[in-house]
Amino acid sequence: MAREQQGRNSGTELGRFLRARRTEVSPEEVGIKVGPGLRRTPGLRREELATLAGVSIDYYARLERGREVNPSPAVLDALARALQLGEIEHKHLHDLCLRAARGQSPDQSMPSRSVDPGTELLLEHLRPFPSRVLSRTMDLLASNPGGLRTLAGIERWPVKQRNIARYVFLHPMARELFPDWEVMTRGCVARLRALAGTDPDAPDLAELVDELHLKSPEFTQLWESYDVRGFAQGHKTMQHPEVGTLTLRYQSLLIEGTPGHRLVTYYALPGTPDYDAVVLLDRADQGHSANPAEEHRG
Template sequence: MTPQQQHGTELGRFLRACRARVTPGQAGLPTGAGLRRTPGLRREELAILSGISIDYYSRLERGKETRPSPSVVDSLARALLLEPDEAEHLRSLAAIAARTAPEPVAAPSRNVRPGVKLLLESLRPAPAYVVSRTNDLLAANPAGLRLLTGIEEWPAKERNIARYVFLHPAARDLFGDWGNQVRGCVAHLRTLAGTDPDAPDLTRLVGELLLKSPEFARLWKRYDVKNRSYGRKAFHHPEVGDLTLGYQALQLEGTPGHHLLAYNAEPGTPDHDAVALLDLLARQPTSRPATPGTTSSTSS
C-alpha cells in the first residue's frame, strides 16, 4: 500500500466513524420501519445528503478516491453534523490524502529551553508544566508535578499525561470528572493520528494503551476528535483536598509540538490557598519524593 493510500484509508476511517454516529432522524431523513443493519447513515444516504454520487462516496470512504474538492469536504461536514474541530480535522485529512508523497516530519524534541523553565518557575505557586505533542511530561514546576499525584514515582521518560490518566491507580480518584478527562486525551491523540498516523512516538503510546486499557480501546474506536486549550478542571487531591482550577494551554514557539499548560485560581479563594499549599508541600524535603530541583525535565 502506498503512503497516499494509507492516508486515504485514514480519511475513510474517519468518514465511517462519523457516519455511524448520525441517525437518519438527526439528518432529517424518515426513519422508516424495521431494523437497520447500519447503526447510523447508510453510504447512499450520506451521498445524497452531500450532493455527490454513491459511487464517488464509496470510493472516497474505501480510500480509492483521494482528491475530494473543498466543496465536497464541506458538504460532507455539514451532512455529518460535524463540530468545528471535527470539520477542520476532516479538511486536514483530505489535504493529506491529496498529497503525492508524505511531508517529512522532524523527530520531536524532548528538550525544554532554559527560558521556558524560568517561565515555569515564575508561575509559582500556580501548577504548570510543559508537554509534548503526545502529552509526554517534559518539565514541571513543583506544584505542577505534585498536582498529578503519584506521577513522580514513574521514571521521567515514562511520565505521560495519557498514560497517567488511564494506567496510574491514583488518576481515577484525582480527577473530579475522570470520564471527561480520558475522552479529551483520546480525542487529542486521535487528532494527531489523523495528521501524522505513522509517527513513532504516537504509535508506541497508542499501542501500549490499546494493550493495557480496555477503556482506551473502546474510546479509540469512536474516533472523536477535539482540541481543548482552556477550561476548568476539578481535582480530589489527597494532600490539599478538593479544588477547581482554570487552565490554559499555550503553544510554545520555536519547539514544534511543545505546549505549556498552566492552572490558575482566583487569589483569596480556597482554591488558591490549596494551590499555595501544594507548592509548599512540593518544596518540603520531608514530603514524598519529587524530582531534584525546582523544575522537573527530561531530554533525549
Template sequence: MDREQHSGGTRGTELGRYLRARRTQVTPEEAGLTAGVGLRRTPGLRREELATLAGISIDYYARLERGKETRPSPSVIDSLARALRLEEDEHDHLRSLAALAARTAPEPPAPPSRTVRPGVKLLLESMRPHPAHVVSRTGDVLAANPGGLRLLAGLEDWPAKQRNIGRYLFLHPAARELFDDWLGQIRGCVARLRALAGTDPDAPDLTQLVGELLLKSPEFARMWERYDVRGHSYGRKTFHHPEVGDLALGYQSLELEGTPGHRMVAYYAEPGTPDHDAMILLDLAAGAPGAPQRTDDTAMDITKKK
C-alpha cells in the same frame, strides 16, 4: 495501530476511516431522514444516505471511504461536514485529512524533540505557586514546576520517561479519584491523540503510546474507535487531591513557539479564595521554592539565587 494504517494507502484510508467513524454516530432522525422499518445492519447513516445528504454520488462517496478517491474538493468536504453535523474542531480535522490525502508524496516529519529550553524552565519556576508543566504532542510531561508535577497525584512516583498524561489518566490508579470529571478528561485525551493520528499516523512516539493503551485499557480502546477529535485549550478542572483536598482551578494551554508540539499548561485561581490557598499548600508540599524537580533524564537546572 492496525495493519491498514501502516500500509502505503495510509493517507487515503485515514480520511475514509474518519468518514466511516463519524457516519456511524449520526442517526437518520438527527439527519432529518426517516429511519424506516426493519433492522439496520449499520449503526448510524448508511453510505447512500450520507452521499444523498452531501449531494454527491454513492459511488464517489464509497471511493472516499475506501481510500480510492484522495482529492475531494473543498465544497465536497464542507458538504460532508454539514451532513455529518461536525463541530468546528471536527470540520477542521476533516479538512486536514483531505489535504493530507491529496499530497502526491508524504513529507517525512522531523523527530519530535524532548528538550525544553532553559528560558521555558525559568518561566515554569517563576509561575509558582501556580502549577504548570510542559508536555509533548503526545502528552509526555517534559518539565514542570513543583506544583505542576504534584498536582497529578502519584505521577512523580513513575520514572521520568513514563510520565505521560494519557498513560496517567488511563493506567494510574489515582487518576479516577483525582479528577472530578475523569470521563471528560479521558475523552479529551483520546480526541487529541486521534487528531494527531490523522495527520501523522506512523509517528513512532504516537504508535508506541497508542499501542500500549489499546492493549492495557478497554476504555481507551472503545473511545479510540469513536474517532472524536475535539480539542480544549482552556477551561476549568476540579481536583480531589489527596494532599490538599478539593480545588477548582482554571487552566490555559499555550503552544510554545520554536519547539513544534510542545505546550505549556498552566493552572490558576483567584487570590484569596480557598482554591488559591490549596494551590499554595500544594506548592509548599512539593518542596521549597527553587528546589530542582526531576522531570526528565536530568533534573531541572534551576536554583534560587540568593
C-alpha cells in the same frame, strides 16, 4: 494496536474518520424519516450521507474505502455540514486530505524533548499556579512544583514514563483524582487521534498508542470512536489526596519555536480555597525535581 494497523495511509484514515462520524449522526438529526423495521446500520447509511452531501453513492463509497483521497474543498465542506462537524472536526477532515495529497509524512524523526531556558523561567514565574510543558503526545517535559504534584503519584514514575495519557489510563490514582475521568480519557484520545490523522506513522505516537492498546481496553474502545475534539481552555475538578477537592481553570498555549510543545497552566482567584490549595501544593516539600531536565542533570 500494532504499528502496521495504526500507521495506515491517510486515505484509509479519511475513510475511517468519515465512517466513525457517520455512525454518530442519527437520521432524525438531519431530517430523515425512518420507516418501521430494524436498521442494521447505526447512524446514517452511506447512501443517506451521500444524498445529504450532494455526491454520488459510488463516489462517497470510494472515499470511505480509501480509493478516492483527493476530494475538492467544496465536497469536504458539504460532508462536514451533513455530518454536523464542529470547527475542530471540520479542520481535521481537511487536514486528512492534505496529508493524503503529500503521500508521505514529511518527517519521521523523533521530535525534540528539550525545553528552552526561557520556558523554564516562565514555569518558575507562574508559581504557585500549576504549570507544565507537554509534547505533542502529552509527554511531561517540564513543570513547576504544582504542575507535577497535581498529578498525584506520577512523581514515582521514571521521567521518560511520565505522560498525561499514560497517567490517565494506567495510573491507579487517576480514577480517584479525576471525578470526570471519562471526560479526561476522551480528551486524551481525541488529541492523539488528531495527530494520528495527520502524521499516522509518527514513531512517538505509535509507541504510546501500541502500549495503551495493549494495557487499556477503555483506550481501545475510545480509539475506534475517532473523536478528534480537543479542549484548549476550561476548568478541571480534582479530588487530590493532599489538599482535597479543588477546581481550577486552565489554559493551553502552543510554544513558538518548539513544534508540538504546549504550556498548560491551571489557576484560581487569590483568596479562594482553591488558590490556597495550589499554594500548599507549590510549597510542599518535593523530595524530587519538578523538572525532568533537572533530574537528568542530577
